[in-house]
Amino acid sequence: MSAVYAFTRADAATALLLGTEAVSFEALRQEVEERKARLAGLPPGVAILRAHRSRAFIASFLALYEAGIPLAVFAPEWTSTEVEVRRKGLGCCFELNESLTSGWRSVSGVTQHHPDTALVLFTSGSTGAPRAVQLSRRNIEANVAAVLASLDFAAAPMQTLFLPLSYSFGLLGQLLPALSAGLPTTLLGNLVELKALLEEGKLVGMISGVPSHYEALLRLLGAGPEGTQGVTHVVSAGAALSLPLRQRLLQAFPASRIYTNYGQTELSPRVLCLRSDHPAFLSSATGFPVGTLAVKLTGEGELCVRGEQVMLGYLGAPEATREKVEDGWLRTGDIAELGPDGLVTLLGRNDDLLKVGGERLSPFEIEAALRELPGVEDAAVWGQEDPLYGTTLTAFLQLRPSSSCPAKRELRQTLRGSLSPHKIPTEFYRVEQLPRTSNGKLQRARLVEALQPEQRIN
Template structure:
């Protein structure tokens, strides 16, 4: 990935395939250059792009990125309140319509973004507020180089991608490396489309997803490994890939190398990678550091990472940045790990309250705030429960005003969908008399399991 262009190939090889629409690398270069020319008189501030799975989003992203226009990527499924919450923390920002005219502007000047900011992606911090992660071109290009080497992109014929493009795994971890390597990428809307390609014998090269994606795909696939003979790379990240799922993927994709990876948006995002070629793959090991990253463990066992991929900081949250990136540039991941003498890292779990649903790290505090806003609710808590398909599902515990009626589960879920994205809405709800708290009011999450009484479950 050069300092001038996000991709250098400019021939008639397909770059992007979206259904019946195909865009070659040459056509992609022409479109990006045309868009860049229209950005000469752009407004100051951060540009906001909605990450639709479309040629329009990708060409705009590349044009803004190459032109040096700092941009913030928004998920298209965010609710109005989620969009406003993120807009309000960006300072001077704007959106453009199809003709590159300003359709919305913030009118704010604070907080200022870092002068080297290229891309802002969002994650949830431990306080529950969405964090705006500022990444530089240096961060992103170091990540692309690391991914190209660790996933052996030189041997990839093509890529099929169904990850959201607002997600660092999909955008920075898979799409940009493929473009940099000159590898054609097919973008799909869901796993059903992927299964159709398998059935038709048209799935080749690399596929990637979080463990819940792979679990669903294996269920769709059934006992038909012959359909997967042309798949050469299967990449998993976003959550731990347990030993059983590693074994099942190796059986289902016998012609493939399977990769388990670990990363964080704050690290642009790839940190660790382990291939099924390595003997330790059939264990709980997570991987070796990628690229030029170095890792260490604190005396408490927390994994810390240093290198060119460490973010510039959280926009508008200097204290949170100082808490995350500390002495001599070491980023504290919040994950507890073990490290072998050979440098192989095994993650053991988190040292805070963050949850992972479908590979995305979520804070319970944002969800609990929405739960407390429900009619009649005086207190609320949420916890994660292991699930074979999703890795984890959310369970809500609600304390109501005395005498308040118990609502139906479907009513609660419908009310929450107006304020939370679908994957943040709890699956199950329990009515409790009192949440377990310490004498100073701190929630004891470890005791929530004792509240799972069948008679308290809301139907």
């Protein structure tokens, strides 16, 4: 493994753009070296940094990484309760501010982390309690190499990034590959700033987000592709990219290549990628394995992954690690189909698959059909226990602003054109917003909260 990570250049070319501030690779390198010189005398344990979208965080992150000090990244918006839970999970740890001055320190002196731990990131918690994922330099640098190749970073003039840097997609999937490729990165705070760049015709190169980001962006953009001609790469990950959304992105960004991706924090995180110039893009296919990763299916159809990107393990949870990783194969928890050419199509979480009339159904197919209904912006489906049928399907529809909601009879009639009868939901509810994590992942278990009589569509 290389002694110094990230830079293929150390010249006056721009590395970061934050508002009106431009930071060159040379200036960033100098700042990283200065911060590394301040690290002597740090207490033992895992260092904690808050992932502010700032020059100081990026320089501090790189300094700790290059110095070999294990680092846990915390989201700035976490509540005190969320912070406390994660601190306890780290064992011996201490927190640093952006100047790398030590502040809070744990009482426990017990070291729990793996000796090769370079970075600890926390899972989103969309399927249960968040876990502390330990990643090594080998994991991270293998992921960077895979992302550089699969996303064609060399063909992008720059990237614009508004994803949170506490999130593996933003930090490991986009920022570090750009730094490694010598690609300038503009850091934005939100979609509104991105829209402003589009309107001014100043958005150039690569953009990245989760599907819910693109739904919101397309709504902000309106009809035509004006201002999008400079965009060369549109990268989606974090959740399934539906076929209707793939088609809309192709229309909105005609000069760009669209990439749909799948990953997990436990896999550093990128696993699968599919480009819009592949014939399977306009289907439900998810992608091909990136880098040197190998995939296989269990007898039950669960996707398993092996390779250099498989995590070291969950910090402080050896039993959970053994359940997740066996003989080098990481069980993703996702049910999939694997084509003879290696193309993977995800069908849903193993605990999300719906059993109706004895048949296991993927919610993805049903949700894709629901999103095609007139006026529907987003949709989710949930299975409810039924003594007669085993499970009945309930649909939750998030409508576009000012859209009227058809009657249930009309919705079911429209769906007959795209779904078999047993796949058509029995009940429909209107929701203002589907429950999602901050990273855009659907929190399916929370759909039950929307079962309010006044929101039912009759």
